Amino acid sequence: MTNGDLEFFLDPSRCIGCQACVQACAECGTHRGQAMIHLEYVHRPTGVQTAPVVCMHCEDPTCARVCPADAIKQDDHGIVHSAAKPRCVACSNCVIACPFGVPKMKTELDLMMKCDMCYDRTSVGKKPMCATVCPSGALYYGRREDIAAMRRETPVNEFQFGRQTVRTKVNMMTAPDMRALPFEVLDFLPWEGKDFDPFELTRAGAPDVAASAVWEDFLPASEEAPARCGSHCQCHP
Amino acid sequence: MRSRSAALIAGAALVLATLAAIAIGSGGMRHFDPALTGYALGSLMAAFAVGYRFTVWAQRPPSRMYFKRGLQLLFRRAGKSAPTEKPAPIPVPHGAGTLGFALARNFVAQEFIRRRGLVRWMMHLCLSGGCTLAFAITFPLVFGWIHFEPLGGDAEMYRVVALGVNVDSFSVHSVKAFVMFNLLNISAVLVLIGLVMAAWRRLTDAGERATQTFTEDIVPLLLIFAVTATGLALTVSYKFLAGRGHGLWAIVHMVAVVSLLLYIPFSKLFHMFQRTCSLCVSRYKKVGATGPRAHCIRCGEDFASQMHVDDLKTVLDELGFNYRFSGAQGEVHYQDVCPACRRGLLALNQGRTIGR
Structure with a gap:
């Protein structure tokens, strides 16, 4: 039984890239020796900011719906599990279709594996491995009232991918008063053959691309992008 | 509604096909053993359930897409353009060759399970090999496709008749006779070894213990054990107990077998049919890699x-x-x-x- 009071809260902007979550993830009993968490450079050419990505455990999981073999199951607690070993045909539909890019295809095993929120631990009231070791609070597992007391950001579990609304079990920390995270793709594409340049956006939000220590040495103060919110933010009306 | 109708039709068609196979294969029911009627009825019900379940599953958009593409790519000649109408720059092997290779590697050798774990692979080989052997013997016997008869009035010599054709003869005291008469016991031993290994894994693997469920993961093992144990009980009864309790064990065994047959289409054991999709996926990936x-x-x-x-x-x-x-x-x-x-x-x- 999962503890109903405890929830997962994700804040990639707090990630310091220490890799502790990656190492701890591989200790989980349901995927021993295999790290399921992703630690991505947000935009490596322009900064060193990293972001952890765990399974968001969608209410209507796209990965499970596109599976041709009924291999991905969601349990009564809303946890979306790794592909069932007897059924997975290693087609990679789930890997390509997941809106968050979470499932991993283990080609050497012919098996899709993914974050299951450390089901061997959370099912008995313990924290997931990654949240246990994260030193910066990018991965937090606890009570909603506790995180509300600690952070100014608000947790949301609804994402708007263009015309598709996705609701999840895992929460994402966003600006205060936001009810859903508007997910934008077009602003981050290299239109007309131009590479994506975060400096040309109105503070696009790549957590440290404009203000990280890496770039401060090279940028004159006048060229630093102002620290203000994106067009969708409602925190500064 | 349309998919449900198609599934009902598929289930009914499979029942009719099985009935026809029984009628023709048993020589107009001449070689059908009435003592095995319960098994035959169970097989017909299972045939309906498998046809129904498979059709419902195969009509889901992702499954349907793979089966559709699998058929298209199988009959496409090497080097021809992909269904996306974009030319494949490198010629690919002919579909049947890839399919045969995938069949041998994935279904017979189950090579993908070996890569997941050696012990797990041995366990699965014992379980699937034992069950396949048992089914390969019992279905033809139940359907009357194979029967044994004395050769020319000599009770010491047996003849094997398959679909009305004499295929073999042997002395009842030969090694061949011992093996043939004990094939089901051999398969039962194989299955028991697999069951012990599976039970050990279910009891000791922390990850499996956390995620397994009784209905999905434990019931199939219990059902297979029930079939195996009651089947062996029949042998014990006639070999060592002078047939005591044979009638009761025969009924219990039949109930266990029919329960297993009806459980297969609606459980994790249905993967034996669902894995046919992996053949399409193998071909799909092969063509995709070169297109x-x-x-x-x-x-x-x-x-x-x-x-x-x-x-x-x-x-x-x-x-x-x-x-x-x-x-x-x-x-x-x-x-x-x-x-x-x-x-x-x-x-x-x-x-x-x-x-x-």
């Missing part, structure tokens, strides 16, 4: 075959998902963004909302 590739519209990386991306867009539409983005710049489909960029975009969008 046009999809490059991420954000980073430019090659992340999948174009056929796969295009097919997934169709499947998502059929499932009611709409991951299209539109704006002043134009319209893009989220399927054209690679998984790594999607993870990066998650952080970028979150960072944008909080001004970091």
